[in-house]
Amino acid sequence: MNFLKNAWYAAGWPDELNDGKLVGRRFLNEPVVMFRKSDGTVAAMGDRCPHRFAPLHLGRHVGDGVQCGYHGLEFGADGRCMRNPHGGGTLPNASVPTYPLAEKHGVLWIWMGDATKADESLISDSFAFVADEKRAHIKGYLHIEANYMLLVDNLMDLSHGLYLHAGSLSNRDMQDNFELKTRVEGDVISSEREQPNIEPPAIWVPALPPEAARIDYFSYNEWQKPSNVIHPVGCRRVGKPEGVDGGVSSRSAHMFTPETDTSSHYFYSNSRDYGVDSQEADARIRKMLATAFGGEDKPMIEAQQKMVGNVDLMALRPVILPSDKPAVMVRRRLAQLIAEEQRNASSEAA
Template structure:
């Protein structure tokens, strides 16, 4: 079957009422560990934002532009009361209000910058992007209790992609590529990956892909982190949401547990993948990986994080090369095969939700 795919940067949007992004959503803006006593600048959904942590430890996000002479606020200094512009010293609090102008007692009412709703949960900073009718959140940001589970240790990092966000969605929803792209880490026999028992379901705005591979040789990353006795029963569970994905993969000694049991044992990798557009053609990829080592927790975690980063480096090369080639060849049709079912369903959801904000 051939499919046509909109290629950002190659052709105009397919319909005038379509936006490149989905609004009225919580997006991952940063990892908590990224925001300390220095401002953090990041463009999100084409909007330049500066994030900072005040003297009480609260994180705020403002438009990265001083209302006086337009210097980026991220070029200034973080203080206990907010962020101070590095040009003339105007001080803005977390709500975007100017609370001090050096040498001037009266502060104009218009001395303010746009602020964005933020929530910090489970080591993640979430930012609300609403349309004009919904500037304030209609719900709390998602929680991710894995980060607070004492059975797991975790860490993460941030990648910048020269590629549209939906190509990253495609990659994460199709783990059949592991056998070809990630031979040195989480891969394995390519034929086994391509022929895995796979079930794809859709519910509302989410897609779930479950893949089972019984009685297979553990890949290098698994063997380095867990004392398997021999072949393993392996699973991959992908939960796609509009702004992020949760992927639980792992393996257990053959026959030692039911792969449908949510409390199964064995070696676990629980990945969080926040895919936040920077622009229509560039993306931020904020990820964490949690694992459940029985012994030497910190050293095993470091191995897992190093291997995960190496794996994501490989994915980044593939996706950016893919996008460059898509632009070179133009908006030509591409075929769809059986492993694309999750990605195709996710694209239909995103297409439906990408209505132009009023």
């Protein structure tokens, strides 16, 4: 399968690399081990030992590198074999690939393409809220047995919320006048929905003032290449701007990274600026996310993947509804970016 290679993908959370831990994870079909060096910076390299192909993440973190747990070859953060404990210590001509890994806005980001093009300033500052200490954050991870674009589709078309999340995130009022508007700004494609003067969905009621029997609901999803979605959502007091008179909202990052052609890493971070110290709100939101994403989206999307099989969904000529417009635009734009990247790579190679 084709992926956009020259792009930053979410690879994990920075605290996963604390205490000398080695984290092994596959990205874009490549096995990778990640760790933190003694100067605090993070590093990533191929997870397959070139001796007998044991996963390096099952070894030990030594110095600024990794010792294979099987026969003890050691590899530095530059990927080169730097110690051989056998046969007099002659170093074999062996190395593993390395990958740029960045820690920015509370997320680890990996670049699986041409390392000379890996510029950390390309990681959008619109993810800065994920590390904003003035907000409360609920972070999570799901492993999904489905292609990452099925997850992007899921976020870009929240009409599924009316059915799949009928008991959790939506209510009857939302089914009327449901409409998604599409906005395009550069390479950011947004799917926007406003539903004025409706009953608040049950999940928002505990956070709203008791007199807020009706609210103006809003829900936006902004796709950022390659496969991340920022999702501000909430309730405004009727006719009032966001945050006024007890209106509440959250902002989430949904970061989808291909593991293989048919499996994905789903990193999510839900953040809020109301009830920041409320453990009750933490528990309620954590439960809601586990139900909606883990209990409702995940099984449906994994079952959908089985139906689609190992082909591109668009090749099956799906029925297109008006609410599919943002998701289809994202798929088209990403396909263009991948084609451009491949054209440039072949002209650079020529």
